[in-house]
Structures are given as C-alpha cells and as structure tokens.
Amino acid sequence: MKAVILAGGKGSRLRPLTCNKPKPMVPLLGQPCMAYTIDLLQRSGAGDIAVTLQYMPDVIRGYFGDGSEHGVQIAYFEETTPLGTAGSVKNAQEFLDETFIVISGDALTDFNLLAAVRAHREKGALATIILTRVETPLEFGVAITEADGRITRFLEKPSWGEVFSDTVNTGIYIFEKEVLEFIPEDQEFDFSKDLFPKLMQNGHDLYGYVAEGYWSDIGNLAQYRQTQFDMLEGKVNCAIQGFRVAPKIWMGQGAQVAEGVTLEPPCYIGRDTVIEAGAHIGPYTVLGVGNVIKAGASLKRTVVWNRSYLGDGVELRGATLCSQLNLQSHVACFEGSVIGDACSLGAKSVVKPQVKLWPGKRVQEGTVAHSSLIWGEKLEKSLFGLYGVQGIGNVDMTPDFAGRLAAAFGAALPFGASVAVACDHDPFSSLIKRALAAGLHSAGVNTIDCGAATTPMLRYAVRCVEAEAGIQVRRLGPAGDDRVLIECLDQSGINIDKALERKIENAYWQEDFRRANLAQIGRNRVFTGLQESYAAELLQQVSVDAVKRERFRVAMQYDPMLWGRFVPELMERLGCKVSVLDAREASQGELQNLVSTGIFHLGVRFDDNGEEIALITDRSQMIERDRLLALQTLIQLISGSDKVAVPVTAPSIIETLAAKFGALAVRTKANPRSLMEPLRHQPFPMLYDAMYMLVKVLDTLALSRLALSELVESIPHFHLLRRDVPCPWEDKGRVMRLLIEELRDETVELVDGIKVFKDGGWTLILPDSDEPMFQVFAQGVTEQLAEELAGMYAQKIRDYQKTSVRG
Numbered sequence: 001m002k003a004v005i006l007a008g009g010k011g012s013r014l015r016p017l018t019c020n021k022p023k024p025m026v027p028l029l030g031q032p033c034m035a036y037t038i039d040l041l042q043r044s045g046a047g048d049i050a051v052t053l054q055y056m057p058d059v060i061r062g063y064f065g066d067g068s069e070h071g072v073q074i075a076y077f078e079e080t081t082p083l084g085t086a087g088s089v090k091n092a093q094e095f096l097d098e099t100f101i102v103i104s105g106d107a108l109t110d111f112n113l114l115a116a117v118r119a120h121r122e123k124g125a126l127a128t129i130i131l132t133r134v135e136t137p138l139e140f141g142v143a144i145t146e147a148d149g150r151i152t153r154f155l156e157k158p159s160w161g162e163v164f165s166d167t168v169n170t171g172i173y174i175f176e177k178e179v180l181e182f183i184p185e186d187q188e189f190d191f192s193k194d195l196f197p198k199l200m201q202n203g204h205d206l207y208g209y210v211a212e213g214y215w216s217d218i219g220n221l222a223q224y225r226q227t228q229f230d231m232l233e234g235k236v237n238c239a240i241q242g243f244r245v246a247p248k249i250w251m252g253q254g255a256q257v258a259e260g261v262t263l264e265p266p267c268y269i270g271r272d273t274v275i276e277a278g279a280h281i282g283p284y285t286v287l288g289v290g291n292v293i294k295a296g297a298s299l300k301r302t303v304v305w306n307r308s309y310l311g312d313g314v315e316l317r318g319a320t321l322c323s324q325l326n327l328q329s330h331v332a333c334f335e336g337s338v339i340g341d342a343c344s345l346g347a348k349s350v351v352k353p354q355v356k357l358w359p360g361k362r363v364q365e366g367t368v369a370h371s372s373l374i375w376g377e378k379l380e381k382s383l384f385g386l387y388g389v390q391g392i393g394n395v396d397m398t399p400d401f402a403g404r405l406a407a408a409f410g411a412a413l414p415f416g417a418s419v420a421v422a423c424d425h426d427p428f429s430s431l432i433k434r435a436l437a438a439g440l441h442s443a444g445v446n447t448i449d450c451g452a453a454t455t456p457m458l459r460y461a462v463r464c465v466e467a468e469a470g471i472q473v474r475r476l477g478p479a480g481d482d483r484v485l486i487e488c489l490d491q492s493g494i495n496i497d498k499a500l501e502r503k504i505e506n507a508y509w510q511e512d513f514r515r516a517n518l519a520q521i522g523r524n525r526v527f528t529g530l531q532e533s534y535a536a537e538l539l540q541q542v543s544v545d546a547v548k549r550e551r552f553r554v555a556m557q558y559d560p561m562l563w564g565r566f567v568p569e570l571m572e573r574l575g576c577k578v579s580v581l582d583a584r585e586a587s588q589g590e591l592q593n594l595v596s597t598g599i600f601h602l603g604v605r606f607d608d609n610g611e612e613i614a615l616i617t618d619r620s621q622m623i624e625r626d627r628l629l630a631l632q633t634l635i636q637l638i639s640g641s642d643k644v645a646v647p648v649t650a651p652s653i654i655e656t657l658a659a660k661f662g663a664l665a666v667r668t669k670a671n672p673r674s675l676m677e678p679l680r681h682q683p684f685p686m687l688y689d690a691m692y693m694l695v696k697v698l699d700t701l702a703l704s705r706l707a708l709s710e711l712v713e714s715i716p717h718f719h720l721l722r723r724d725v726p727c728p729w730e731d732k733g734r735v736m737r738l739l740i741e742e743l744r745d746e747t748v749e750l751v752d753g754i755k756v757f758k759d760g761g762w763t764l765i766l767p768d769s770d771e772p773m774f775q776v777f778a779q780g781v782t783e784q785l786a787e788e789l790a791g792m793y794a795q796k797i798r799d800y801q802k803t804s805v806r807g
Contacts (some may be wrong), residue, residue, distance in 0.1 A: 410443025444516030
C-alpha cells in the first residue's frame, strides 16, 4: 500500500510561525509535524510515500530527503501552479498504481489506518473518507452515514444552522487508483468541492469510516499550542523524542538542567538546551533544541522552538516563541503572544496578550508592545523621531493610532486648553487630523482647525491664536512614498521638547489616557483667513516699498496645485515679476537653466511644506545646504540680530561672520527645536520657513543694492563634506563607545554626536535618529583634507561594527 502526504500548505492562519517554513515543518515537541505523519504511515505498512509540494518545497526536501532515515521511501511531486487537494494527487499519478492513502502533512493523528483500510476493502469501495467526531464542526466538512458506512449527506464548513452532525471529514482518504480517472489534469480540483460530488453524480458510493483516536488539524495558533499540551498529557499515541526522566517530563539528549531548577510536569526539554539554576519551568512548557534559559526565568504554558536566549528573570505565560530569539533580562510575554524568528526584545520590554511580532523585529528596552508588529523593522519605546512621529499610512499610522496619540498628548495639557491643528492637502492627512482632533476632544482639549496649512503657517497660527500647542500632519517624501508625519508644537510654535515627548510616550504605552466627562469634552472652532494673516505678517518684517522699487524678476519652482494663489499674490504685493516652473513636471536643472538666460535676478525653489528653500544666483550658482545656511546667517546678522543659532554640523565660518557683526553664534543639536529655541522671540524661524527666507533675501538685496551673487561672494570659502555610513541599530551604541574610548586624548565636543578637532579641520560623527546609519561631517582648510577626515572616520565606523561585543 502506498500513501500521499499533502504538504503544500502555507499555513496562513499560523503566521508568524509559518513565515519562514511551510506548515508541515512546524515543530511539535521538537519534531516537524510531518515527521509524526510519516511515522504513522510507516507503522501502518505504507512505507512508499509521495509528497506533494508547493510552498517552500526545499525546506521539506532538505529535512526528509529520500526518507531512508525515517524508514520509508519518499518521492516528491511539486506543483508549479495551485492544483487543489485532488489536483495535487493527480500530479503524482505515475506513482499511484495500487490502493493508496491520502493524508495531510500538517495535522496530527494516531488513527488506526490499517483498520480503516480493512473496512474500505470489505466494502469494495472506490473512495473512503476517514471521519471523526468533534465538539465544534463549523470549520470542517460534516457527514452523515448509513449503518453500512455509505455517506448520504455531506456539507463543507456549515453554519450552526446547517450543522446536522458532529461527524467531520479529517482530510484522510483511502482511494483505489481508478479514482484518478475522475480528476482532470493540470487544473485546480478539490476533493470535497469537486471530486466527491462528481463521484456521487456518476453513481459511485462514498463510504465513511468513523475512526477512534486523536486528531488535530492544527488550524490556528491556539490549536497549535493545545496539540502539544495534549501530547504531553499522553492523549496522543505517538513517539516522543528523548527520555522520560520523571512522570510526564521528557528530556532530549545533551540537555543540561542545573540543580535548583524547578520542573513541573508535564513539560518537554529538547536536546542541548541549557537551563540555569533558579529557573522555573512550569507545566505545559515545551523547549526545543539548543535554547539557553538563564537564572530566574519563569515559563508556563509556553512553547519555545530552537536556539533562543532567554535572559535573567524572563517571564513567559502562554506564549509561543519561534527560533533564534534574543530576550534580554526581565522581558515578559503574555497569553497568546507569538514572537517570530530572529526577533530581539530589549530588557524589561513587555509583549501584551495576543500580540504577534513577525520575524526579525526589534523591541526597544522598556517598550510595551500593545499591538502586532508586521511591516515595520522595530518597535521602540520612542514614538518621536527627529521631526515628530512618523509611520506608513494605514499600516502603523492609522486613525486609531492617531486618536490614542492625541489622547496621550491631551493628558499632558490642562482641561480646556486649545491646540491648533492643520494638515497638507492629502486626504489621508486630513483623516488623521480629524482622528487627532477626536482624541484631543476626548481628553477635554479644544481644537482650532487651521485647515490645509504648511508647518510654518501653523507655527505662526499657534502664536497668533495663543494656543497651548499645535499639531500638523503631512505626507513625507516623493509621490509613492506612503510615510505620514505628525509634528507637535508648543505654545511658541516650535517643536515640543524631549521632556514632553517622553511624557506623551509614557502615557501612550501605559494607556494612561485622560477621559473627560461629557461636560468637559473638547470643542472645535475654525481659524479662517490663516494664509492671508500669515502673508501680512511676513510683509511686516520687510521694507515693502524698497523691494517694490527694485522690480525683481524671480524664477520660481514649486507645486502650484498645493500653493494655489498664496505665492503669486505674495510676490505681486512685493512688486516682483514671477515665472513659475511646475515642480511636478520640471526637473531641478530646468530652474538653473531658466535663470542662466540672464532675464532673472534670482531663482527660488521650495518644498511642498514651505520649510526648505534653495536659491540660484544671477550667475546661475546653486545655493543650498551648508552655503545656504551661511547665507541665512549672514542675512540675520545684516538684519540686526545679535544672536544666531546653527547646528553643530555648520561650517566654522559662522563664528567668523558673527564676530564681524559683534553677534553671538550659538551651536546646538541638529534638530528643529534646538535650532529654534534660542531665537524663539523672533517672529519667524528663518531656518525652517522658506517664505520668510525668501522675503528677507529680497529685502536684503533691495536695501544693500547688491546682486545675490555679490552677497554670496562676501561669505568666506569653506570645504565641508557629508558621508552616510550604514550601521545596524544594535551596533550604534557600541560604535559610539569605542569611538569615545579611542578619542579620549583628543579635543572633542559632545553637543550632538562626537565632534573631533584636528589641525586644519574637524569631523562630526552623528548617529541618525531615524535610520540605521551614521552621518559623518568633515570640514578642512582644503577639500582634500575634508575628504581624508570624512573617509578616516567612516572607515572607523565600519571597522567597529565588526568588533565583537566583548572586544
């Protein structure tokens, strides 16, 4: 007698267990599920086996090979396109020349298959379905049989109203080879849906054999765990690898259990697993191969696969852990949580009940995982990045998330406070803005809806309406980039400080939301005329008549769909003649080409959010990044500012310019709040307001009677380079420590990152807060020296990533 094992299933309902392996390879007490199926077939006299494959076929082939190690002979038949249950068996027709059994490779049973085969032959049946009785038949095919075993009624996955029996199809069949004539070739064809109705229509009786014994289809994560608990209880007649060292306690070869470890039955300790003194292995715990369990760990009703590290004091309750995990000290995972392969959980992090982490995820120290992590790379305690909170739209940045974030923010504000809210023109941003408003209202905080507005406009609005805070939502990056950013501002219109960020994060992770009573629910009002008010205030900062007299001709590149009439009307009030290139259609080089015609005094390009600007001089020189920063500083100094704030990455000529005007240059961390805070008394933050920068450039040119190229040439020359060096998140801290140790005798500055001063230049090593990389800035008296400094420290970062943790 031969057999066919159906082993093509993906096991979607078992994810993340099946992200890296097919369902038949999911382990049960240290062995793949399919190994128990092969053992049952071998004991039943069916040692010649065909295995049908589709999903991750090489994983199954690689483990079982030709079957000789398991006492059987295996031939493999792979589907290139889905063929259904019956179609996959038809694909193995050349192998099937006698009576054969069909059985699933991803279910566990101890049925007496020989007794079923005898009944099949006694009836002279063409097809026999092995049935069993279950308490809840909704997920299975239900059958009613006559006294002689003939099936009179069959219904696949009924509702409760259609349940006419508790006798269900187990997916195990006994067929004569002639049944293959009823299955078409190379098309999708199922047993229950297609073959069985076809047989009955052609006058062939279907027989059912009600088997006694254990059967589990392992249809979901809860059933996966329960199946192993049943095995530990002895409910399944199957061979368990290892030795029984005490009643209902099994241990694999090479397992090491120190004195002082508590083992409560039933439990299973796989081979080469090491458990240190003081650990507590509670009932219904399953440990696979090569795990390390440190002192003080406590596990109950938990399944752990292979080669994982569980640190001191780890607490697992009803969890399922895949392979090669790293759980640092005092991690806790609770009922129904599932951790995929190669995840890393930082010390004192918590995975809440029913939360699932897909393979390769990292949970930061002290973080509480309230929801499943599927798409993102890591789950951090820090919600806030460099500019605010960002995520993928409708993946991790959802209305539900936004509402909870706003409720946490609202809890940090007094009852009755007002928050100005705005968004860009994107409909999803508008959806998130409304969710934020709802969350704030639930916390007893009012909102002032500023409509569609840029962040600089919102900064102005917060001050204008004297709100306690502001929130702006916008899409990030180019078209096709699905990231969404939520930016939070304080009452001065600058980004909130770290202390408030942490307060919001703590409230969010602890779900410590303030819920106002119905009399205190927040209200919404609308700020009308924001753009007009913002433009009027911009014009208050310049000499409009002087600018008008110059009749500047300006080439501009922006998205007119987003900005509407705002930019043309602003430039018209300044007496400027403007030519516009649509940023959606024109390349960056086209603006430079347009200015090079000699018709224009300058060119201007700004981003959709009105924060970033680039200038082109009358001589077609592009001014952006570091040279733009120097120009912004110079304009502030010319305008009479006695203080300028620049990031630690700025060129050293900033101090030279400030000294020339008798002003103070303040170096800060390279983030928006740090740069705006020293100048919060100024009407607009020049480094983060493109419109303000534009009108101040025109004002400076008009009052000085200089061309833009002449103004730029007055800035001393410098050589500043930037290099990005990839570095995994988990290596950043070690790289910084090793750099500090190496540079302890050098002249360094630790305002933001590590700034190293050398003769003729300096280098700044700055860990990126949002990406797994370092930014290296280097300035030298010559370009060659800057290149050498940047290259030297970029290489050090690469080298230190290769250094072992102990090194």
